Amino acid sequence: MGRERELSRLRTLLRSSRLLTLTGPGGVGKTRLALELAGRVHGGRTGRAQWVVLDSLQDGELLPQALAAALGVRERGGRAGIEALIHALGTRTTLIVLDNCEHLAEACARLAATLLTRCPRLRLLATSREPLRVPGEVVFRVGELSLSPAGEEHETAALLRSEAVRLFLARARTSDAAFELGSGEARTVAEICRRLDGLPLAIELAAGRVGSLSLPGILHGLDDQLSLLTDGSRTGPGRHRELGAAIDWSHRLLDPLERVVFRRLSVLGGGFDAEGAAAVCGNGGGNDDRDGYRDGHGDGHGDGEGDGERAVSGEVRGEGGAHGGGTGREESMHRGEHVDPQGPHSLVLPEQVLRVVCALEAKSLIVRVRGDEPQGTARFRQLSAIRAYGMNRLAEAGELPDTWNRALDWLAGKAAGTVTPGVFLDTVEGPLAREQENLAAAVAHSAARSDHRHAPLAVALARLQYQQEQLTAARTLLSGVLERVQGPEDRSAALALAARSACLQDDHAAALAFAQEAVAAGRTGRHPGRLANALDALAAARLCRGEFSEAVAVFAECLDVVRTLGCPLDLALCRHHLAWALLQAGRAAEAEQLMQECLPELETNAPPGQVTAALHTAGAIRLALGDVDAAERRFAEVLLKAPPGESFHGLYPLEGLAIVAAERGDLQRSLRLYAAAAAMRRRIDTEPEAHWWGQVEAVVARVREQVHPSRVSAAMAAGRRLRGARLVSYALRGTQVRSVGQESVQTAGSGRVGAVGQPPLTGRESAVAELVAEGMTNQQIASHLGLAKSTVASHLDRVRDKLGVRSRTQIAVRVAGRTADPEPGL
Numbered sequence: 001m002g003r004e005r006e007l008s009r010l011r012t013l014l015r016s017s018r019l020l021t022l023t024g025p026g027g028v029g030k031t032r033l034a035l036e037l038a039g040r041v042h043g044g045r046t047g048r049a050q051w052v053v054l055d056s057l058q059d060g061e062l063l064p065q066a067l068a069a070a071l072g073v074r075e076r077g078g079r080a081g082i083e084a085l086i087h088a089l090g091t092r093t094t095l096i097v098l099d100n101c102e103h104l105a106e107a108c109a110r111l112a113a114t115l116l117t118r119c120p121r122l123r124l125l126a127t128s129r130e131p132l133r134v135p136g137e138v139v140f141r142v143g144e145l146s147l148s149p150a151g152e153e154h155e156t157a158a159l160l161r162s163e164a165v166r167l168f169l170a171r172a173r174t175s176d177a178a179f180e181l182g183s184g185e186a187r188t189v190a191e192i193c194r195r196l197d198g199l200p201l202a203i204e205l206a207a208g209r210v211g212s213l214s215l216p217g218i219l220h221g222l223d224d225q226l227s228l229l230t231d232g233s234r235t236g237p238g239r240h241r242e243l244g245a246a247i248d249w250s251h252r253l254l255d256p257l258e259r260v261v262f263r264r265l266s267v268l269g270g271g272f273d274a275e276g277a278a279a280v281c282g283n284g285g286g287n288d289d290r291d292g293y294r295d296g297h298g299d300g301h302g303d304g305e306g307d308g309e310r311a312v313s314g315e316v317r318g319e320g321g322a323h324g325g326g327t328g329r330e331e332s333m334h335r336g337e338h339v340d341p342q343g344p345h346s347l348v349l350p351e352q353v354l355r356v357v358c359a360l361e362a363k364s365l366i367v368r369v370r371g372d373e374p375q376g377t378a379r380f381r382q383l384s385a386i387r388a389y390g391m392n393r394l395a396e397a398g399e400l401p402d403t404w405n406r407a408l409d410w411l412a413g414k415a416a417g418t419v420t421p422g423v424f425l426d427t428v429e430g431p432l433a434r435e436q437e438n439l440a441a442a443v444a445h446s447a448a449r450s451d452h453r454h455a456p457l458a459v460a461l462a463r464l465q466y467q468q469e470q471l472t473a474a475r476t477l478l479s480g481v482l483e484r485v486q487g488p489e490d491r492s493a494a495l496a497l498a499a500r501s502a503c504l505q506d507d508h509a510a511a512l513a514f515a516q517e518a519v520a521a522g523r524t525g526r527h528p529g530r531l532a533n534a535l536d537a538l539a540a541a542r543l544c545r546g547e548f549s550e551a552v553a554v555f556a557e558c559l560d561v562v563r564t565l566g567c568p569l570d571l572a573l574c575r576h577h578l579a580w581a582l583l584q585a586g587r588a589a590e591a592e593q594l595m596q597e598c599l600p601e602l603e604t605n606a607p608p609g610q611v612t613a614a615l616h617t618a619g620a621i622r623l624a625l626g627d628v629d630a631a632e633r634r635f636a637e638v639l640l641k642a643p644p645g646e647s648f649h650g651l652y653p654l655e656g657l658a659i660v661a662a663e664r665g666d667l668q669r670s671l672r673l674y675a676a677a678a679a680m681r682r683r684i685d686t687e688p689e690a691h692w693w694g695q696v697e698a699v700v701a702r703v704r705e706q707v708h709p710s711r712v713s714a715a716m717a718a719g720r721r722l723r724g725a726r727l728v729s730y731a732l733r734g735t736q737v738r739s740v741g742q743e744s745v746q747t748a749g750s751g752r753v754g755a756v757g758q759p760p761l762t763g764r765e766s767a768v769a770e771l772v773a774e775g776m777t778n779q780q781i782a783s784h785l786g787l788a789k790s791t792v793a794s795h796l797d798r799v800r801d802k803l804g805v806r807s808r809t810q811i812a813v814r815v816a817g818r819t820a821d822p823e824p825g826l
Contacts, residue, residue, distance in 0.1 A: 026202025060107025270437025675719030
């Protein structure tokens with residue numbers, strides 16, 4: 001189910017290649033996909049399909065004989081083994097499916113290479129958790145099923161389009177003929193599938209519980225996946241009877257070093273890069289252990305070859321590994337024993353970890369996270385069910401406390417690094433942004449044990465939550481740790497963060513109290529940057545209270561401190577903050593001078609959110625000075641540079657353009673833009689700064705007085721219906737904005753998606769562009785169209801090149817420009 005795209009692609013690959021290997025983690029559906037593909041092959045270039053199951057074969061040396069027996073090839077004329085196979089296959093057009101090659105990968109590779117060389121019309125389709133690495137092999141990684149978009153706002157129909165949800169429902173009805181999806185239960189099913197990472201085996205096992213558990217009960221039971229998801233098919237292979245068995249099948253094939261790294265990675269539930277993996281998994285640095293790994297002693301968990309065995313550090317696969325034959329380790333596998341070195345003394349050198357991580361990815365026990373990593377940085381994760389298995393193995397090995405200790409040390413070190421550079425800590429994304437899930441887990445783990453690292457980790461997490469506007473969560477965290485933060489500099493930084501969070505929640509009294517305490521702590525410290533940060537928070541608290549003159553005085557002191565630090569970006573940020581306060585204090589000319597000084601530095605080096613804020617300030621200042629045209633250009637530029645989707649970054653320029661329209665006498669346009677912005681504010685639940693909102697409301701009140709009430713109602717209703725690309729296109733209509741990447745000035749929203757002289761978009765590129773215009777992310781587009789996330793990114797690159805634009809907003813504007821006016825008469 002839900003594999004039609006893969007099947008179509010695989011049929012094409014099978015016609016053009018002679019060895020096609022389906023890889024992926026246990027339970028992802030490789031065998032079922034291969035079965036379906038083989039069933040659709042009827043003669044022609046691929047020939048008749050022959051199915052060979054290898055999971056019960058443990059000795060690679062017996063592979064030719066096993067294959068011959070499965071194919072009905074008899075030994076005649078003195079030919080035996082591989083020679084009998086070659087003679088029987090000869091020049092026949094045949095497709096052989098080798099299912100579950102991973103534990104015999106080397107033997108399968110040798111056999112495949114020989115058969116393909118000597119049987120010119122033979123094709124092989126293999127399933128394995130790692131490639132066979134045979135020349136000419138085409139590897140097709142089988143991914144998880146598509147998931148429905150996260151969030152509460154999606155309709156049931158959208159949720160039911162996901163492959164994972166459809167599979168769950170189909171298997172649930174097979175398990176319980178009376179099963180029916182109740183009202184509102186589609187979101188529960190979607191969440192179950194998300195929790196299971198779209199892994200088909202896990203989804204099927206979960207769906208099999210609908211006869212005995214409610215959907216919420218299944219969802220709650222996923223906290224202990226390995227005990228819930230048991231009792232699969234009684235007639236299927238043993239490794240598929242429960243989720244733990246499917247994962248255990250892969251785990252047994254690892255060498256000792258790989259097993260140690262695999263289980264230690266399980267504490268990093270938010271994923272990891274090479275640095276994080278080495279920090280958490282590496283616990284050996286001395287030269288006394290020449291192999292880089294040492295088993296524990298006499299703990300009763302030997303691997304069948306003696307507790308004193310060492311794994312050679314330079315090899316991913318230990319001597320006599322899973323691809324050999326007849327070793328004690330394979331005998332242990334056959335008996336079902338865990339061949340896992342246990343004990344708290346297993347040593348791994350940090351420099352060994354990356355090589356092992358690559359090996360684990362090849363074996364499908366970790367997966368690469370595509371699309372979001374910075375250039376040149378690979379990031380990986382364990383699927384949640386696999387991680388649960390690894391966590392169990394880690395606890396059994398007695399390594400859980402030490403592994404968590406290394407994880408806490410690593411995250412605390414990164415958290416400490418975020419407070420060294422720069423002044424305005426709370427507005428700059430630090431190195432922990434990509435580790436937020438791991439950081440949250442570390443905070444919970446350290447809190448439960450009264451660990452001394454809890455406070456700095458909690459502050460670091462609260463800072464990330466503040467940046468994401470998770471203000472209640474940030475304040476809750478901070479309230480529990482403020483008294484435990486040591487050192488005046490660190491305490492000043494934490495208090496400043498608490499002040500900013502309170503300010504955004506309109507808790508003005510708390511914001512002022514926190515900020516004053518932060519400044520007091522900063523004055524006793526030795527770091528002027530921490531004092532400047534606290535002064536900035538105090539000035540912001542004053543602004544929230546409408547105390548503009550006092551805010552200007554505090555910002556000015558902050559600017560004096562920052563001037564001594566020699567950091568141009570911090571100086572520009574401070575000037576911008578002071579300019580905003582000056583504008584609200586009625587000193588627009590002074591504010592304009594400051595913006596001229598700081599804007600070039602901000603546009604060059606500041607993060608996008610700070611650039612859009614500064615451009616809005618510049619537009620608001622030009623409005624105050626009576627330069628409506630310049631104000632419009634600034635507001636339009638903000639709208640083009642705002643991030644995709646609905647956010648507060650796009651609200652201020654819409655409101656600014658509403659004021660511009662009113663000043664020009666275009667009263668209905670002013671009302672429509674105001675209503676659209678107000679509706680967006682309600683949808684994303686954000687409040688404007690009081691001074692700015694007062695200015696907007698005063699203008700709109702003046703407009704209402706000049707327009708007939710019926711026309712006011714019509715314009716407001718039309719504005720509330722505007723959203724997404726249509727809103728951006730309407731807001732930019734007729735404005736003169738600088739095209740990003742060009743020096744020429746063009747009229748926004750007036751062109752079509754393929755301008756004269758530009759190559760037209762393909763059907764797929766147009767589909768991607770239209771979904772961008774709807775505000776979808778790359779991941780959502782990939783799920784919607786059934787593409788890989790990297791493929792969507794490639795399509796977007798071509799769309800940008802063809803349209804001569806760079807931002808997603810500009811793509812949305814071009815797409816919207818093809819449509820008619822958003823409302824009649826607008």
